[in-house]
Amino acid sequence: xxxxxxxxxxxxxxxxxxxxxxxxxxxxxxxxxxxxxxxxxxxxxxxxxxxxxxxxxxxxxxxxxx
Amino acid sequence: xxxxxxxxxxxxxxxxxxxxxxxxxxxxxxxxxxxxxxxxxxxxxxxxxxxxxxxxxxxxxxxxxxxxxxxxxxxxxxxxxxxxxxxxxxxxxxxxxxxxxxxxxxxxxxxxxxxxxxxxxxxxxxxxxxxxxxxxxxxxxxxxxxxxxxxxxxxxxxxxxxxxxxxxxxxxxxxxxxxxxxxxxxxxxxxxxxxxxxxxx
Numbered sequence: 001x002x003x004x005x006x007x008x009x010x011x012x013x014x015x016x017x018x019x020x021x022x023x024x025x026x027x028x029x030x031x032x033x034x035x036x037x038x039x040x041x042x043x044x045x046x047x048x049x050x051x052x053x054x055x056x057x058x059x060x061x062x063x064x065x066x
Numbered sequence: 067x068x069x070x071x072x073x074x075x076x077x078x079x080x081x082x083x084x085x086x087x088x089x090x091x092x093x094x095x096x097x098x099x100x101x102x103x104x105x106x107x108x109x110x111x112x113x114x115x116x117x118x119x120x121x122x123x124x125x126x127x128x129x130x131x132x133x134x135x136x137x138x139x140x141x142x143x144x145x146x147x148x149x150x151x152x153x154x155x156x157x158x159x160x161x162x163x164x165x166x167x168x169x170x171x172x173x174x175x176x177x178x179x180x181x182x183x184x185x186x187x188x189x190x191x192x193x194x195x196x197x198x199x200x201x202x203x204x205x206x207x208x209x210x211x212x213x214x215x216x217x218x219x220x221x222x223x224x225x226x227x228x229x230x231x232x233x234x235x236x237x238x239x240x241x242x243x244x245x246x247x248x249x250x251x252x253x254x255x256x257x258x259x260x261x262x263x264x265x266x267x
Contacts, residue, residue, distance in 0.1 A: 016244040016248075023074060027068065039228065049175045051229045
């Protein structure tokens with residue numbers, strides 16, 4: 001149970017204090033997480049000086065009227 | 067096979083053709099390295115003008131040169147200590163020029179916040195390389211941390227082609243800070259272990 005509770009912390013630690021090689025499943029997951037952040041975060045949240053539009057999340061939020 | 071491994075293998079196919087063409091033409095690898103940095107300066111220029119897609123295309127060409135120089139050196143039997151030194155020095159110029167392009171762009175847009183983010187990302191990107199180079203003069207290997215040069219370059223291209231450079235800069239900054247910290251901690255631990263082993267012997 002304790003191990004399960006520690007899991008998110010362990011995942012974060014391993015993500016930031018990285019020791020894995022390229023082309024491993026851990027690398028794939030990290031790449032997916034980074035691409036998700038880049039493409040899904042609405043540019044207005046980051047005050048992006050160049051990007052236009054709200055991005056996919058902004059579009060969903062807008063559609064749901066939130 | 068992993069997704070990133072598959073993408074790497076697919077990209078290797080056209081690169082092998084370019085490598086064999088350079089080997090047949092006997093182009094010296096140091097010249098390829100130098101041409102790479104010149105093209106990267108052109109990419110930085112395009113970034114500075116806010117022409118992201120153009121910058122992305124130029125970055126692809128520049129980094130083909132960057133990638134193949136080592137492989138051509140091996141094939142031509144021209145591997146040398148100076149070649150390695152030249153390559154890593156020129157790589158730093160390429161890295162810095164791309165960041166300077168973005169700093170110029172954000173300063174013309176009067177965006178001090180992103181000038182600072184790009185400057186900090188540049189600082190930690192350079193420190194990522196420096197910590198490894200310095201660590202490997204003290205310990206055998208210091209290849210820890212996620213945000214190395216290939217990752218940075220691919221992220222720059224993604225940011226340029228999809229017009230998400232701000233998010234890319236945040237990712238480069240945060241992960242470069244952790245990479246530098248990771249390398250400092252790793253080197254400290256390795257040196258402490260060596261010291262303890264020597265004390266026991």
